[in-house]
Amino acid sequence: MGDGCDMATLAEIARRAGVSSALVSRVINNDETLRVSQETRESVLRVVQEVNYAPNVAAQSLRSSKSGTIAFVVHDAANPVYGEILRGAQAEAERQNKAILLGDSAAGNVGNSRLAQMIRGGGVDGLILQAAGVQADNLIIKAAHKKVPVVQLQTDIGLGGSLVQLPDAPAAEIATRHLRELGHRTIGCLATVEGLTFTESRMKGWQHEMGADADPSLVAHAAPFAEEGEAVTRELLLRRPDISGLVCFNVVAAIGATRAAIALGLDVPRDLSIVSIHDVKFAEDLKVPLSVVRMPLAEMGQVAIKTVCIEARELPARIAIETSPEFVQRQSTAAPGR
Amino acid sequence: MGDGCDMATLAEIARRAGVSSALVSRVINNDETLRVSQETRESVLRVVQEVNYAPNVAAQSLRSSKSGTIAFVVHDAANPVYGEILRGAQAEAERQNKAILLGDSAAGNVGNSRLAQMIRGGGVDGLILQAAGVQADNLIIKAAHKKVPVVQLQTDIGLGGSLVQLPDAPAAEIATRHLRELGHRTIGCLATVEGLTFTESRMKGWQHEMGADADPSLVAHAAPFAEEGEAVTRELLLRRPDISGLVCFNVVAAIGATRAAIALGLDVPRDLSIVSIHDVKFAEDLKVPLSVVRMPLAEMGQVAIKTVCIEARELPARIAIETSPEFVQRQSTAAPGR
DNA sequence: GACAAGTGGTAAATCGCTTTACCAAACTTC
DNA sequence: GAAGTTTGGTAAAGCGATTTACCACTTGTC
The missing domain is CATH 3.40.50.2300 (Response regulator)
Structure with a gap:
């Protein structure tokens, strides 16, 4: 049993299995065009198991120009309303096999943050923005817009991209x-x-x-x-x-x-x-x-992720969440004077 | 004025400035050992401005084995208590120039998620775990442990790494x-x-x-x-x-x-x-x-980030937050029978 | 036995950045 | 004027995964 302690690389596996690293990659990724004997395939997969191989994400990301990451910027993560949106987003991100990079425009200067560097430097596949009243960050986001699909939630601050609206x-x-x-x-x-x-x-x-x-x-x-x-x-x-x-x-x-x-x-x-x-x-x-x-907040989070993951050239300008709001009667309302 | 529309690379800048890409890199990163004339430096920086250059994070990450990212896994992001921890963590992450990848072990199967792939594949520089009662994920996390510093919050689920404790x-x-x-x-x-x-x-x-x-x-x-x-x-x-x-x-x-x-x-x-x-x-x-x-929750978030960012070989096994808890009297307590 | 058609792979070029080692030319120095 | 020294850089080797193009060998076919 491998101990998973070594950062195994494709080349290492190839060496152990006595094949080329190209073959290993193609086996792992189930390349349909690859013709390989059953035993070679199995021995490769065995070594992969043994060393508990995990592909280096930076290398994959560099090669493929896809990071598998979505930036989700809210303006106050502590607000319970956003928690609900985030919950829907998380669940959908899971389905799309994306990880969520959380940004809080209240918690600091998003413009200079590592997150901004990542957005500008191809480190995210999309950007979702819940920015009720952000100002200086616009420049960065604007610059990012050409590089990355942007989805704005609830309010249009003029960045282009899609706007997701609640009812x-x-x-x-x-x-x-x-x-x-x-x-x-x-x-x-x-x-x-x-x-x-x-x-x-x-x-x-x-x-x-x-x-x-x-x-x-x-x-x-x-x-x-x-x-x-x-x-x-x-x-x-x-x-x-x-x-x-x-x-x-x-x-x-x-x-x-x-x-x-x-x-x-x-x-x-x-x-x-x-x-x-x-x-x-x-x-x-x-x-x-x-x-x-x-309001259908979780659904909004879900739609936002789904939209930002669309591969098409142009995102739809507006997406309206159609689910009806649900009235919940409690004790803060009554007939006047009673 | 550059339009920032093109994903400029070092090589592109080097070409425009008539120098080598090595020089551009060294200028940008303020390499102390570099000897360069004032005019060359300026012309490089001018081109960098013009094309609104942003380094490719995947390439940097691949080269340097640092992602600039910390995974923060909580077991229920909607819980307001965690919101407070996260707030402290966000602020400190900003200081350390790290971005936070949010994981929610309640929202899905962390083990198979993209986040897990990233943890295993060198895509994060550290892992902070707020895992009150996680089970299957242990394997993944355990595997990750050798590759990445782990900080556990509040409870020790036997992963090694550091344990941050409140008073x-x-x-x-x-x-x-x-x-x-x-x-x-x-x-x-x-x-x-x-x-x-x-x-x-x-x-x-x-x-x-x-x-x-x-x-x-x-x-x-x-x-x-x-x-x-x-x-x-x-x-x-x-x-x-x-x-x-x-x-x-x-x-x-x-x-x-x-x-x-x-x-x-x-x-x-x-x-x-x-x-x-x-x-x-x-x-x-x-x-x-x-x-x-x-409780000093924000401080715990801050300490967690700070700890996970320590470059030293071995993290301290336990870190106790010393700040005293603060009693807040409201109306749910009184003398018995009164 | 010559030509085509599989079979089972491999070599090598990227992706973009960093860093070490090295180098040519211009000055000193004696 | 030969030997250093400083100035101002450059070449090239990676980091690790993917992918295209190609190749050697074996079989079948007439």
């Missing part, structure tokens, strides 16, 4: 309609960062469902952090004390919104109903279990 | 002592999976603080999932209704424990005080805001 407008509509059906008329909108593609789509959904009641002063924008959601909601509620329902575009911000409401002495849902887009584990364990619209 | 016993002591000081005597222990290194260390902490009151029937084990924490706690509380305080080794299980208590009609903290190891964002937003002992 944003429908989700916002579902959330808003839920409150409307409960009897709410003055419904605030705690949106995500202004200008992002998905923010605008969700705004459209809210506006559509609000109809004539869609007053711009009911809208506020917050990045997906609880603290910011809290601060922004506080201002919104002070500005428009008549708001009886609130649609949040991000569940983390929604948690902040709940804090703000409670801090203002409001009862949720009696004084303020809150519904959010995106679910989170332990939503039911919250002080106020949030009613939410669940 | 487990102190954390459990702090949690238990907190309840003792509140006046609790019959304190349950919702431990993590039996046999894991950190589980045993924390058990020691609980036992030490409990002294003669450390009855084995007060102990139950649960994997870090809310559902399992709930089920196991339910049984424990039914078996020992006299328990007035509960120390949980994992915050996710603690959330489940809270569910179980509530389902049994108990009020937390009046009828049952719950304290957990590990903090989580939004702990204060929970129905019962959990009192916790915060």
Whole structure:
């Protein structure tokens, strides 16, 4: 039994089996055009087993210009929402036999990182970007674009490549309609960062469902952090004390919104109903279990990987995830005044 | 201005600058032993700028036997606790100029994955393993061990390499002592999976603080999932209704424990005080805001990367994180019966 | 016995970068 | 003006896997 301690090479195996390294490679890779006797093939495979051979990935990668690696850059890996996307991506990557290089644009300067070097230097086969508001990195990514297929998630920051979109407008509509059906008329909108593609789509959904009641002063924008959601909601509620329902575009911000409401002495849902887009584990364990619209996040991760692995010249410009958002009723929403 | 569209090579640059590719390489890498005229150097660098040169990472990797990549395998990337570890790891990886390849042993079969191929084939410079209860993967990992430095987090599954440990016993002591000081005597222990290194260390902490009151029937084990924490706690509380305080080794299980208590009609903290190891964002937003002992998780991630990057022959067998756990009082603990 | 058609392989050129060893020409030095 | 020394580089050998082109030998065929 080999001990696997030696970094065996093709040449080493060839030597042990008494054949050429070309033959070994062709046997291992099941070259259809190869004509080889059964015994030679077996003796080669035996040696391969013995030395526990594993091909050198750098050599393969150099020769084939394929790294077997996908860069997945999110802007805050700690956000539970991204965890879900990543889960779907991981599973699909497994199927495509790719490994995932994780980048966190919040955790540091992606532009100068090793990851960027790899992207620029042919070290990844594709790039998936979840970049809600990245700035300086654009240059690097842009430069990379010609070399590597790029898939953007949720928002188009103008890099070309494909844009994968969730059913944003429908989700916002579902959330808003839920409150409307409960009897709410003055419904605030705690949106995500202004200008992002998905923010605008969700705004459209809210506006559509609000109809004539869609007053711009009911809208506020917050990045997906609880603290910011809290601060922004506080201002919104002070500005428009008549708001009886609130649609949040991000569940983390929604948690902040709940804090703000409670801090203002409001009862949720009696004084303020809150519904959010995106679910989170332990939503039911919250002080106020949030009613939410669940998005097909894992599917988005999966589609992103699948798309970036397409060998075709040009990727589709847009890919819409069609799976319907799922409304989950919990205890943060009720009829107004009750 | 170059368009960066062409995968420029050293040879291409050499041709354009009218020098040899060896010279270009040595200029780029600031070879101290190189003697070169100022103008030649400048003209080389000018061409490098022009074509927006980025070295081919596969070639570098092949030549140098360094990939600039660390594999980081967790057993459930969605667990918020690991998110924190990963955050520290990311930051340190940035400093070490390494990229992180993320593996999720829950998301699929790590053994057959592309990641495993890379580990075995010299495609990573190190392997960090957070493997609370992995089984089949051991073989692969073991095989990899001779080729690549391995760092295990929190628990030793016998792979050799380094083991990074949190202050487990102190954390459990702090949690238990907190309840003792509140006046609790019959304190349950919702431990993590039996046999894991950190589980045993924390058990020691609980036992030490409990002294003669450390009855084995007060102990139950649960994997870090809310559902399992709930089920196991339910049984424990039914078996020992006299328990007035509960120390949980994992915050996710603690959330489940809270569910179980509530389902049994108990009020937390009046009828049952719950304290957990590990903090989580939004702990204060929970129905019962959990009192916790915060662990230096980000530091552990950082230390893991730092350790795995050490060039020395042999890594230290054990590395203890010395930073003290921090107790955070919230509303899940109180004096018994009050 | 000459020619074609298999059979069972091998040699050698890449892929792009790094690094060691070496070298020609121009200066010193005595 | 012969022997060093410095200056400013270059040639070439890898790293390990893949792949194309080719080759020697054996069989069959008429």
